[in-house]
Amino acid sequence: MAAISSSEPKVKLSSSGICHDQTSASFNRTKNYQAFDSVAICIEQGGRLPKAKTKSIDKATDEAIEQGRAFVALYDRSDWPHWLDSDKDCQNTRHELLIKTSTKAVAFKSDKECNVLSGQWYDPYSNETFTLSTDLDLDHIVPLKFAHGRGASLWSRNQKALFANDSENLILAQASLNRQKGAKGISDWLPPNHQYRCEYITHFNKVMSKYNLAYIPSEQRIVNRLVKACSKAT
Incomplete structure (x- = not known):
């Protein structure tokens, strides 16, 4: 699967269908990919988040519910x-x-x-x-x-x-x-x-x-x- 851009990608959709952004440990190791400008676009095109990222979102959502506040983007x-x-x-x-x-x-x-x-x-x-x-x-x-x-x-x-x-x-x-x-x-x-x-x-x-x-x-x-x-x- 070739990248759609010759410039450094922000998000890589791997051949296994996982969206890796630059915070992912697998980002640099992923050589065969399709490039996207955001994780949201990658997911819209059929990709999915790594399990660790999904668990982080689930944890952040649970924390928000427990604390009685709205869910916000993951802290980085x-x-x-x-x-x-x-x-x-x-x-x-x-x-x-x-x-x-x-x-x-x-x-x-x-x-x-x-x-x-x-x-x-x-x-x-x-x-x-x-x-x-x-x-x-x-x-x-x-x-x-x-x-x-x-x-x-x-x-x-x-x-x-x-x-x-x-x-x-x-x-x-x-x-x-x-x-x-x-x-x-x-x-x-x-x-x-x-x-x-x-x-x-x-x-x-x-x-x-x-x-x-x-x-x-x-x-x-x-x-x-x-x-x-x-x-x-x-």
Whole structure:
């Protein structure tokens, strides 16, 4: 089966009838194919999705039903350009924030001074101080996947890049805690440092408001209770 275009295809319909886009592990391995501009067109022409992709859609649909929100397009982290080097100085978003927030002079991994090796950073999530950059992750306070399901799925790639690199939505945190948090919102995860929780809730809500993101009703009820509890504590 020959490709219908000599340019790099966006979607390949394999000889076995499966539509592979560029996120598919089989995309580059598929040599005999018909090319299409989108998965939707490929399916219209008789193709089908890989089983893994179908399972992902089923899972996302179930999550939407469980959470009481509309189904949105599948989240793909590659759609959210992050850790950019916008000023072309070889230091990306992560390393610029490491430099900016270190409480002592940083040391770099090489003479090019692109990547930070060590410094001193306070992590409010854990209430601990770290000196090695590898002990820290750059956390999106409002996670990308969380935003995706609450209004951001319709954003352009440029809007997603702005959100993913917005310093107001970034904080250096202990790597293990960032991974524990995952894509959870404040109704499902709060920092273990109790003294920081109300500030975290306020910060999370500020970012949600800045980007006109909306909680689903079940989340909003919990968020309202958390905000009320914090107001009583001050």
